[in-house]
Amino acid sequence: MALFDKYAPLMGQFESLESTGYNPFNVSFDRVLSPTEGMIAGRRILLLGTNNYLGLTYDPDVIDAAVAATRNLGAGTTGSRVANGSYGGHRQLERHLADFYGRRHCMVFSTGYQANLGILSALAGKDDHLILDADSHASIYDGSRLGHAQVTRFRHNDPDDLDNRLRRLADTPGDKVIVVEGIYSMLGDTAPLREFVEVKRKWGAYLVVDEAHSLGVLGRTGRGLAEAAGVEDEVDFIVGTFSKSLGGIGGFCVSDMDGFDILRVASRPYMFTASLPPAVVAAVTEALNQLRHRPALRQQLMDNARRFHAGLGDLGFQVGPEASPVVSAIMPDPKTAFAFWTRLLEAGLYTNVSLPPATPKGLALLRSSVSAAHSRSQIDHALSLFADTGRELGLIPAEPAIPTWVKHPTANLAGTEPQDALAIGFRNQLLARLAAPSKAMAKYYSAFRRQSPGRARIVGDK
Amino acid sequence: MQNSAEQIRSLVFDALRAALERPVELSDDTNITEGLGLDSVAVMDFVMEIEDALDISIPLDRIAEVKTVGDLVAAAQDLKGGH
Incomplete structure (x- = not known):
């Protein structure tokens, strides 16, 4: 055991989690039923921690493409593209991605992790400098x-x-390469890309943006934060992954830089690994097609993101600074995070502990x-489980906190004389959600009636 | 601006105590990760305070070599006085 002695502290923590029967770092799904539901230990679980932003894993066209590719081209490529050759699908996917981004070059990698390994290790040489955002992903x-x-x-x-x-x-001699992310995977916040671009230009540096969590999420056409911020021309390299919005596995880098293709024989994580199997290449190619031609998915995703982010904030949870598909509630300590996660899972909701x-x-x-695949009622159900658990653990007030939307009362309903902003806020929120009443809203409603009996007059009320 | 080893040492001590949010006995021999229980990211975060104060950047490979407070003082002094 001496070899693993160095892991003794980690092992202690892992074993204590295992002994509880609920280890968030060792979850096994019996079955996955859809982008939003799965089975764990024989129970149906709502999935709220799978990065499946556009819900394309079960899209029938994506699945058909994967099945056809497997039948036609086999289960795997059994080798690297450099040593054993590319398939037509690898090249086609690269062309489609380059076209999507309006760039001349694209390289596809076997995972998103390897895309960062392959690009960053090859871009900056011995005398160059990589300057990373401190909160960068492990792959960076x-x-x-x-x-x-x-x-x-x-x-x-x-x-x-x-x-x-x-x-x-x-x-100091050498090129300077700045690396930032579009959406950060832990708190869901975005980079101030326009300001970074100004700094980059001032010093003549290069800029790499990892859009792993923002591809298919941000920007008019879903290209990510660089598109949303209007600075694509200033981003020299965009790195991304297929394993989130595109529902597969793999990674890529696009660029307009002359000579980019030399990286194919210089980047070790590209050269010395097996290429993506035909099924994955075909599925991702079709998923990219869906991403491009179904902007409604992005709209649905962001509606859900805003609803869940605002919902948690309204309940009194401390959440990240902006609404994005990654929504994290800040826990007071790891022990509480484990307890919260376990209770949610017991109640049928799967999330992540970080x-x-x-x-x-x-x-x-x-x-x-x-x-995007979550229904409104699934989001509201998740919110009500967070509310119950947060109250049980004493993390949020027993009564609803004053919601953020109270600060922004908008409508002025005919025939009523609202007494204060709180009443307007509650009423507007109720009106907005009457079409799809939920357990959480029913609680809001009854609390409001108790507190302000004279003002609880809403449309349809007796 | 030159900084003596003594000035850098007291800077490191102050930054460490601030990062730990508790009073600790510190010496050049104090092991930063094993002795004080800081994880790798916490170490890099607290090193940023030193970098700001001295207007230097300590590359990550140099930070990775740092085991004790004395190692960090030496690395900072080397980068500060090396030019």
Whole structure:
């Protein structure tokens, strides 16, 4: 056992989780039924932690494409593209992605993790500098370590700190490559990309944006944060993954830079690994097609994201700064995060626990990810389970906190004389949700009637 | 601006105590991760305070080599005074 002695502290933690019977890092699904439901230990569970943003894993056309490719081309490629050759589908997927992004070049990798490994390790050489956002994903850190560049990090989402770091390097030879993400996977916040672009131009650096969690989510056509921020021309390399909005596995990088294809024989994580199997390539190609031609999916996703993010905030949970498909409730400590997660699972809701050092600022997070495939009632059901559990654990007030939307009363209903903003807010919220009443809203409603009997006059009320 | 090892050491001590949010006995021999229980990201975060104060950037491979408070003082002094 001596070899594993160094893992003794980690092993202790893992075993204590195993002994509870509910280990969030060792969950096994008996079956997955749809993008939003699965079976765990014989019970039907609502899935709210699978990064399946557009819900395309069960799209019939995506599945048909995968089945046909397997029948026609076999189950696997059994080799790397460099040593054993590409299939037509690999090249076609690269062309489709380049076309989608309006770029000249694209390389596809076998996982999103490897895309960062392959791009970052190959872009920056021995005398170059990689400058990472401090909250970067592990694959960005690992890709930086795989190469030979000097690596420094700047404070998360802080253009001034990035500026400082580049100033310190101004007299040092070598290229400078900045790496940021579109949506950060732990708190769902986005990078201030326009400000970063200004700093990049000031110092003549290169910019890589990892759109893993923002592809298919942000931007007019779903290309990600760079599109949403209107700075695509200033982003030299976009990295992304197929395993979230595209429902498969794999990663990619697109660029307009001359000579980009030399990376195919310079990037070790591209060269020395087996290529994606035909089924995955075909499924992802079709999923990309769906992403491009069904903007309603993105709309549905963001509606769900806003509903869930606002819902948790209204209940009194501390959530990330902006509504995105990643919605994390900040827990006071890891123990509470485990307890919360376990109770939700027992109640039929699957979420994620995220702990330091994978999380920023040492936070313990109960992380959820919403999907376009979630129905409104599924989102509301999840909210009501969060409300029940949060109250049981004493994390949120027993009565509803004053919701954020109270600060923004809008409608002025005919025939009523609302006495204060609270009444307007409650009433507007009730009106907006009357079409789909939920357990959570019923509680709001009854609480409101108790507190303000004279003002609880809404449409349809007796 | 040159900083003496003594100035850098007291800077490191202050930043560490702030990061730990508790009073601790510190010396050059204090092991930062094993002795103080900081994880790898917490170490990198607290190093940022030192970098700001000294206007230097300590590359991640140098941070990874740091085991003790003394190692960090030496690395910072090297980067600060090296030019």
